[in-house]
Every structure is written in C-alpha cells, then in structure tokens.
Amino acid sequence: xxxxxxxxxxxxxxxxxxxxxxxxxxxxxxxxxxxxxxxxxxxxxxxxxxxxxxxxxxxxxxxxxxxxxxxxxxxxxxxxxxxxxxxxxxxxxxxxxxxxxxxxxxxxxxxxxxxxxxxxxxxxxxxxxxxxxxxxxxxxxxxxxxxxxxxxxxxxxxxxxxxxxxxxxxxxxxxxxxxxxxxxxxxxxxxxxxxxxxxxxxxxxxxxxxxxxxxxxxxxxxxxxxxxxxxxxxxxxxxxxxxxxxxxxxxxxxxxxxxxxxxxxxxxxxxxxxxxxxxxxxxxxxxxxxxxxxxxxxxxxxxxxxxxxxxxxxxxxxxxxxxxxxxxxxxxxxxxxxxxxxxxxxxxxxxxxxxxxxxxxxxxxxxxxxxxxxxxxxxxxxxxxxxxxxxxxxxxxxxxxxxxxxxxxxxxxxxxxxxxxxxxxxxxxxxxxxxxxxxxxxxxxxxxxxxxxxxxxxxxxxxxxxxxxxxxxxxxxxxxxxxxxxxxxxxxxxxxxxxxxxxxxxxxxxxx
Numbered sequence: 001x002x003x004x005x006x007x008x009x010x011x012x013x014x015x016x017x018x019x020x021x022x023x024x025x026x027x028x029x030x031x032x033x034x035x036x037x038x039x040x041x042x043x044x045x046x047x048x049x050x051x052x053x054x055x056x057x058x059x060x061x062x063x064x065x066x067x068x069x070x071x072x073x074x075x076x077x078x079x080x081x082x083x084x085x086x087x088x089x090x091x092x093x094x095x096x097x098x099x100x101x102x103x104x105x106x107x108x109x110x111x112x113x114x115x116x117x118x119x120x121x122x123x124x125x126x127x128x129x130x131x132x133x134x135x136x137x138x139x140x141x142x143x144x145x146x147x148x149x150x151x152x153x154x155x156x157x158x159x160x161x162x163x164x165x166x167x168x169x170x171x172x173x174x175x176x177x178x179x180x181x182x183x184x185x186x187x188x189x190x191x192x193x194x195x196x197x198x199x200x201x202x203x204x205x206x207x208x209x210x211x212x213x214x215x216x217x218x219x220x221x222x223x224x225x226x227x228x229x230x231x232x233x234x235x236x237x238x239x240x241x242x243x244x245x246x247x248x249x250x251x252x253x254x255x256x257x258x259x260x261x262x263x264x265x266x267x268x269x270x271x272x273x274x275x276x277x278x279x280x281x282x283x284x285x286x287x288x289x290x291x292x293x294x295x296x297x298x299x300x301x302x303x304x305x306x307x308x309x310x311x312x313x314x315x316x317x318x319x320x321x322x323x324x325x326x327x328x329x330x331x332x333x334x335x336x337x338x339x340x341x342x343x344x345x346x347x348x349x350x351x352x353x354x355x356x357x358x359x360x361x362x363x364x365x366x367x368x369x370x371x372x373x374x375x376x377x378x379x380x381x382x383x384x385x386x387x388x389x390x391x392x393x394x395x396x397x398x399x400x401x402x403x404x405x406x407x408x409x410x411x412x413x414x415x416x417x418x419x420x421x422x423x424x425x426x427x428x429x430x431x432x433x434x435x436x437x438x439x440x441x442x443x444x445x446x447x448x449x450x451x452x453x454x455x456x457x458x459x460x461x462x463x464x465x466x467x468x469x470x471x472x473x474x475x476x477x478x479x480x481x482x483x484x485x486x487x488x489x490x491x492x493x494x495x496x497x498x499x500x501x502x503x504x505x506x507x508x509x510x511x512x
Contacts, residue, residue: 114134128157165184165188200235230259273288307327391407403424404431
C-alpha cells in the first residue's frame with residue numbers, strides 16, 4: 001500500500017529524574033502523514049514510533065503488564081454508526097481543508113487547525129484522511145477518547161489501511177495499554193507484510209512484557225524488510241540490553257554508530273554508555289554520555305546518566321553536582337514548555353520560563369528570556385506585574401528607553417504604582433534625564449542617595465537655564481533627604497547604657 005513519507009520532525013521530550021541506580025526513558029515521535037510536531041510526555045516504554053520510531057533509551061523501572069491499562073478497566077474501541085458516503089468532489093474539497101489545517105498547525109495555530117479539520121469532516125463525512133489527521137491532533141493534545149473515536153472512524157471507513165491501524169496502536173502504546181496496542185500492530189502487520197514499522201512497535205510491546213525472544217524476532221523481521229531501519233536496529237540493541245546480553249548489545253550499537261550521520265548519534269552514544277555503565281566500565285560510559293551531550297545538550301536524560309555514573313567514581317563530586325544542576329534546569333524547562341503548550345494564555349508560565357533563561361549566561365539565553373517577556377506581555381497586556389517584569393529585564397540589560405516605555409504602560413493602567421514610578425525614575429536617571437527622574441522620585445517619596453543626586457542635578461540644570469526659584473526648591477528637596485540620612489546615622493549617645501566591662505565591675509565592687 002502507499003504510505004505518505006515521514007516528515008522527520010521530532011518533539012523535545014523531558015523526563016523526570018529517577019533514582020541513581022535506575023534509568024528513565026523518553027518518547028520522541030514523528031506524526032506520520034502530518035507536517036507538524038507536538039510535545040508530550042511518555043510513560044514507561046521507549047523508542048516507539050508511529051511511522052518513524054525514535055531511538056530507545058534504557059528503562060530499568062518496572063513496566064506495566066500486558067493487561068495493565070492506564071486509568072482503570074481496559075477500554076474497547078467504540079461502536080460506530082454507519083457513515084454516509086461522500087462524493088469525489090466533496091472528498092477533494094475536504095482534503096484541501098485538511099492540507100490547510102496541517103499548515104495552520106505547523107505554524108502553531110492549533111485551534112485554527114482543529115477548526116479546519118472539523119470543516120474537512122463536515123464537508124465529507126466519509127473522508128477517512130480527515131478523521132485520521134484530526135485524530136493525530138487530538139492525540140497529541142491529550143484528548144485520548146476523542147482521538148480513539150476518530151482513529152476508529154478512519155479505520156471503519158478504510159479497514160485495510162495498515163497505517164491507520166499502526167497509528168491507533170501507537171496511541172495505545174504511548175499510554176501503556178499494551179494489549180490493545182499489540183492487537184492493532186498485529187492487524188497492521190497482517191494487512192501489509194512489507195510494513196516494517198508495526199513490527200518494530202510490536203517488538204516494544206514484547207520488550208515491556210519482557211518477552212525478549214519475541215521482540216528480537218519482530219525486530220529481525222523489520223530489518224529484513226528494511227535493512228537500513230535504524231530505529232529497529234537501535235531497539236534490537238535495547239532488547240539485548242534489557243535482557244542483560246551486554247556483549248550483543250554493544251555489537252548492535254557499534255553497527256548503529258557506523259550507519260547514521262554524526263548529528264543523529266546522540267541516542268546511540270547514550271545507549272552504549274548505559275551498557276558500559278552496567279559493565280562497570282565507568283570511564284567509557286562517561287565518554288559516551290559526554291558525546292551524547294555534545295550532540296544534544298538539551299536532553300536532561302543524558303545529564304542524569306552521566307551524573308549517575310559520576311556518583312560511582314571517586315573524586316567526581318564536583319562534576320556530579322554540575323550535571324545534577326543541569327538536569328534540574330532542563331527538567332524544569334520541559335515542565336514549563338508543557339504548561340505553556342497546554343495554557344498558552346497564562347502569562348505567569350512565560351515569566352517563569354524567562355526567569356529560567358535569565359539564570360543562564362550567554363546572549364542566546366538573553367534573547368530567549370526577552371522573547372518570553374514579550375510573549376507574557378501579549379498574553380496579559382493589561383497586567384502591570386507583567387509589564388514591570390519586562391521593564392526590569394530591559395533595565396538590567398541597559399535598554400533604559402524600553403524600560404521607560406514599559407513603566408509608562410504600567411502607569412497608564414495604575415497611575416499610582418510606586419514600583420513603576422521608582423523604576424521609571426531609575427531608567428531616566430541612567431539616561432541622565434534628571435528632571436524626569438526627579439519627577440518620578442518625588443511622586444514615590446524616595447529619600448535615598450540616588451533621589452537626592454537626581455534632585456541636585458536637576459536643580460543645577462534649572463539654575464543654568466535661569467530658573468533659580470524652581471532650582472532652589474529641588475535643592476531644598478535634596479538637602480532634606482541628606483538631613484534625613486544624617487539623622488538616621490548619628491548615634492544617640494544619651495540613650496546608650498554604659499558597657500559592663502570587667503574593669504567597670506571591679507570599680508563598682510570597690511566603691512561598695
């Protein structure tokens with residue numbers, strides 16, 4: 001059968017740190033037939049694929065049994081009503097809506113893309129492609145029940161389509177509903193014996209069930225169909241690794257590393273490093289994890305693995321600490337990415353991500369922080385706290401003009417906001433606009449040294465222009481601040497009790 005080409009886009013997945021003796025796994029998937037990518041968290045399994053499998057990573061955690069179902073009792077595919085037929089003309093128009101929807105999704109306009117998919121289905125209720133593409137979007141957005149319904153309709157409309165079966169199986173696999181996943185992969189394999197991907201995916205179910213012999217058989221079959229199927233080769237190494245056949249696993253990963261370009265080797269280095277780790281060859285493990293990090297410095301799992309290895313080596317406490325900090329930073333970034341995806345209108349998440357980027361050194365992080373402050377402002381243009389956060393960022397980075405503009409915007413919403421007035425004064429002071437700085441400081445009632453300096457310099461400017469009376473007023477304000485500061489620093493000797501030194505105690509006793 002004809003299957004659309006894989007697009008090659010993969011999502012950035014973040015896992016939680018785990019016990020040092022354990023490892024965790026990630027999900028990274030290309031949505032087959034689509035031209036977009038969505039981030040999501042995976043659970044339990046690794047290296048799975050829709051029509052493009054990711055590389056595996058070790059998973060020493062217990063995986064669910066083949067009968068275990070996330071969320072309770074095993075779900076069943078919904079019974080479907082008979083679907084009306086659609087004319088060739090309506091299907092053509094529907095497919096046009098689908099392509100437009102995919103383009104909107106690719107540009108990040110998910111809601112608009114979903115509406116266009118809805119229109120595609122309304123135009124031709126018998127168009128299986130429209131249901132399939134909407135299912136993938138709903139799937140990635142976490143709307144599992146709706147996604148299953150759409151996958152099932154697509155399959156009902158085109159029951160011989162192995163791609164649809166594989167994708168529904170992948171939906172179940174992501175959620176550890178292993179028995180239903182296996183059923184769909186087996187159907188896809190039966191429908192198309194030349195389709196290697198469901199063989200790879202079914203192998204992952206077998207690995208989760210610790211049926212390594214069956215897993216290796218499926219992976220060998222997949223590689224016979226497509227000898228260059230690197231993901232299946234990776235998963236073969238993973239199966240050996242899980243079965244503690246470390247020598248065989250190393251041979252597979254050596255093969256993988258000779259077949260893929262350098263930029264695609266990160267997972268292979270990571271996986272080989274895990275084999276070395278379990279062989280207690282920590283130096284080689286560190287070398288491989290470091291290579292993986294060099295190729296993909298944004299994957300917290302690689303840092304976790306290297307950190308764990310350092311913990312087994314004497315004298316590596318400093319290196320372990322640095323990797324721990326980086327793991328936590330990347331994990332937090334992944335959490336914020338997910339929160340922003342789920343709630344793109346929440347300005348606080350953008351502010352938190354901006355602060356996370358600000359905590360790092362380098363121009364690229366400064367630019368990322370700025371982008372997030374801008375996004376926060378777009379999400380909440382009337383929120384003075386958001387505007388002030390952005391103003392502080394600009395002030396910190398010496399863009400005083402923009403800091404003034406953001407403070408002014410905040411003051412238009414809340415004219416008596418003391419924080420905005422004070423920061424606006426500081427920005428004017430940095431720009432040597434002492435008159436404007438003085439006006440802002442006077443409104444806040446600030447009595448610190450910088451306010452006094454602003455008043456004095458403003459007074460001097462006024463005096464130069466012949467405005468002597470007004471200059472005296474500002475000079476008086478500056479003097480008042482100076483007097484207040486002096487009062488605060490002069491000790492009140494009359495109120496101080498004498499210190500009870502040993503000598504004083506002896507004199508008192510003599511007098512008695």
